Amino acid sequence: MSELNRLSIEEFSETQKLPIVVVLDNIRSGLNVGSIFRTCDAFLIEKIFLCGITAQPPHREIQKSALGATETVKFEYFQSVAESIIQLKSEGFIILGVEQTTESVNLENFKWHKNQPIAVILGNEVDGISDEIINDVDAFIEIPQFGTKHSLNVAVCTGIVLWEILKAYKID
Numbered sequence: 001m002s003e004l005n006r007l008s009i010e011e012f013s014e015t016q017k018l019p020i021v022v023v024l025d026n027i028r029s030g031l032n033v034g035s036i037f038r039t040c041d042a043f044l045i046e047k048i049f050l051c052g053i054t055a056q057p058p059h060r061e062i063q064k065s066a067l068g069a070t071e072t073v074k075f076e077y078f079q080s081v082a083e084s085i086i087q088l089k090s091e092g093f094i095i096l097g098v099e100q101t102t103e104s105v106n107l108e109n110f111k112w113h114k115n116q117p118i119a120v121i122l123g124n125e126v127d128g129i130s131d132e133i134i135n136d137v138d139a140f141i142e143i144p145q146f147g148t149k150h151s152l153n154v155a156v157c158t159g160i161v162l163w164e165i166l167k168a169y170k171i172d
Contacts, residue, residue: 012072017046018169019117020162021088025081026052026124027154030061034069035155036122037062041069043162048073051081081121085136093119097129097137098161100150104142107161112168120161122154
């Protein structure tokens, strides 16, 4: 394992993170939450906000798919996603919703701004982003899809979106 150059928990905590907060809006599956923790660890994401019914560590299903990422990625719980948005806006975050709307920008066409922190909201597996915050979102992005289904698993979606953001941060 040492050949993989993995960071220890201590090294990870001291490593500079991307100024990105992933907001989980009423995610019902603990397995999805755990997968998202793991993805956030892989991409050095600053923090996860767990909102509403979203399970919180320690939780058996989260632990099963997070594989220890709950020990490295910081998280906070909010009773409602609206509370989390108020905090993020007060801290200067751009609020991005991952959702198919009439206003959505295709992920490959979205222009990322490295000079401002980003909050990425991912909604419930069935209902999407909560209606109560739709007007608080600065922009909506969607992942292009070409098959018969027009939705992706929320954990898969998180990985795709964070990878695109990471690529934008790496470009000078």
